[in-house]
Amino acid sequence: MLTHSTRxxxxxxxxxxxxxxxxxxxxxxxxxxxxxxxxxxxxPEHATYNFIATYIxxxxxxxxxTLDLDLSKVNDLATIELAxxxxxxxxSGETLHCEAEATEWGVPSLDYYLxxxxxAKPGQKAELGIxxxxxxxxxxxxxxxxxxxxxxxxxxxxxxxxxxPGATVGLPGDVVRNSGDNPAHGAVLRxxxxxxxxYVGNFSNCEDIKYxxxxxxxxxxxxxxxxxxxxxxxxxxxxxxxxxxSELENYVDWLTKDDWAQIVDEPxxxxxxxxxxxxxxxxxxxxxxxxxxxxxxxxxDQTNNFTVVDIKVGGNNPADxxxxxxxxxxxxxxxxxxxxGFTNLGPATVDAWRLTEPIVTVxxxxxxEAIKVSEECAPYDKDSEEPWNPWDHGGEPGADLYGxxxxxxxxxxxxxxxxxxxxxxxxxGPTSGKVTTHLDGDPKADNNEAAIVIKPGNGxxxxxxxxxxxxxxxxxxxxxxLIAGIGGLLLAAGVGGYVVARRRRTRFVA
Numbered sequence: 168m169l170t171h172s173t174r175x176x177x178x179x180x181x182x183x184x185x186x187x188x189x190x191x192x193x194x195x196x197x198x199x200x201x202x203x204x205x206x207x208x209x210x211p212e213h214a215t216y217n218f219i220a221t222y223i224x225x226x227x228x229x230x231x232x233t234l235d236l237d238l239s240k241v242n243d244l245a246t247i248e249l250a251x252x253x254x255x256x257x258x259s260g261e262t263l264h265c266e267a268e269a270t271e272w273g274v275p276s277l278d279y280y281l282x283x284x285x286x287a288k289p290g291q292k293a294e295l296g297i298x299x300x301x302x303x304x305x306x307x308x309x310x311x312x313x314x315x316x317x318x319x320x321x322x323x324x325x326x327x328x329x330x331x332p333g334a335t336v337g338l339p340g341d342v343v344r345n346s347g348d349n350p351a352h353g354a355v356l357r358x359x360x361x362x363x364x365x366y367v368g369n370f371s372n373c374e375d376i377k378y379x380x381x382x383x384x385x386x387x388x389x390x391x392x393x394x395x396x397x398x399x400x401x402x403x404x405x406x407x408x409x410x411x412x413s414e415l416e417n418y419v420d421w422l423t424k425d426d427w428a429q430i431v432d433e434p435x436x437x438x439x440x441x442x443x444x445x446x447x448x449x450x451x452x453x454x455x456x457x458x459x460x461x462x463x464x465x466x467x468d469q470t471n472n473f474t475v476v477d478i479k480v481g482g483n484n485p486a487d488x489x490x491x492x493x494x495x496x497x498x499x500x501x502x503x504x505x506x507x508g509f510t511n512l513g514p515a516t517v518d519a520w521r522l523t524e525p526i527v528t529v530x531x532x533x534x535x536e537a538i539k540v541s542e543e544c545a546p547y548d549k550d551s552e553e554p555w556n557p558w559d560h561g562g563e564p565g566a567d568l569y570g571x572x573x574x575x576x577x578x579x580x581x582x583x584x585x586x587x588x589x590x591x592x593x594x595x596g597p598t599s600g601k602v603t604t605h606l607d608g609d610p611k612a613d614n615n616e617a618a619i620v621i622k623p624g625n626g627x628x629x630x631x632x633x634x635x636x637x638x639x640x641x642x643x644x645x646x647x648x649l650i651a652g653i654g655g656l657l658l659a660a661g662v663g664g665y666v667v668a669r670r671r672r673t674r675f676v677a
Contacts, residue, residue, distance in 0.1 A: 199223055200299060201224060202220070202297055202307075203218075208429050209282070209283045209312065210283060211284065211287045212282075213283060214282040216280055219276060228273050230274075230301075231269060232274045232301035233300045235298040236262065236297060237297075238263060240296075241281075243293065244291055245283045246281070251276070253270070254275070281312065289316040289462035294311060318351040319347035319466060319472075322343050322419065325475050326477070327339070328476065330480060330481065331482035333404075333406075335404045335405075336364075338402075341396055343395055345390060346471075347391055349464070351389040351464065354389060355426075355427040356382070357382055359418040360417045361416055361478070363409045366401065374442065374444075381401070387450070389451070396452050408515065409480045410484060410485065410515035411482050411608045412485055412486075412607040414477045414478065415477070418475060485609065486511055486517045486606060486609065490509055491602065492620070493505035493619055496623070503588070504589070505587055506586045507529045507602040507619060509604045512579065520574070523554070525605055528547060529587065530601040532599050534593035535590060537566065539564060542562040543557075543571050569585075589621065599618045601618060603615060
């Protein structure tokens, strides 16, 4: 399970940084106190979001930390604005002294925006000095700030293609446009494929970094205002067990060669070796002759240069979810426990941990109030336009309707169960709520609902008095789906990247 601090790291790193974090290894393993910070590439009058993190090697956790940032060399080129509220920072001349106490998740990262000044010239560099103390240890390092020429690579926000289990499909979203004012001297395409739609290409300029991504490098010139298409679509093969009705999300994004070099060449954080193809070269069609860039380049808007490609799985391999309800007996003032849930009747496994909506909703019976709720369930407003977020509200009592997630990917015969403790406030006769399963492609609708019934009588308060309407209910293992797919999560451009991809409204014109 990702810790809170790890999730914050990924958020601070952004799209590129989340990818690096998947394989990062500290630069100086012999030094107990470590500083994690990335070099910065930024265009004049543009800003980048960055972070500095401190941690102790091994099991020991920092209880507090200080950071002293030497801004003397950076001040001529850029300004720094803190984005963290967890740190107390006081300027002293050209040094910024910052202190933070550990929370239950450890010492937070120091997040900041770095904005290049308007008169900064591409090619200029400056060092941001960092000194850290914590746990009786000290460490130092520097971050290189490089002023780069700004370009703006842009791609379609979303694309969709259909495919059956076992089939090979070509991914759409294979067009990139240079929407900036300067030519882009080459580009890098990164494919982060869903684990059930593996890349099967063999292009000589594409490197397959196993379990992480496919990286295709182009030495061609992308002229301002022009669009370019891949000479062939990137091929992926759907797993034969892919579930009919599911959507397999793949991520295609474009970087400048210098932005990618910042990721690949970061000292102490090497990416694992990849395997290049042995076939033909993948190219961008109708390109002019390439020429070398005289100064480094950076993409000034990285929210519009990646595409979420949904593969809609067809065929005949669905998963049938059956709702499971429960019954309890009690009187006004009693507290009774009922268990809602579902069983996967197969034949396909449900990739439940990737779902962005509840796999089950639970309506609380009228006259009762939920006072203790399964941690896998959170209040749910089906009419809300805001994305449902179970992570911050799991187990929250008092709602009338709950959405529930699955901790793993339930195989056929496996399901999930969600205990609810209800206080009976009013009961003149039997009262019932409802359990409803939600899954695209579910072939049977007649077993998608089950009742939660509270009957008047002298029951056994505090226990599940009625068993359930659907018999025994196997549950999923300890986050097995999350563990199995953690690499995919990091490669999916991070949670932040996914949200940006889904919400961005940039109009793409090829």
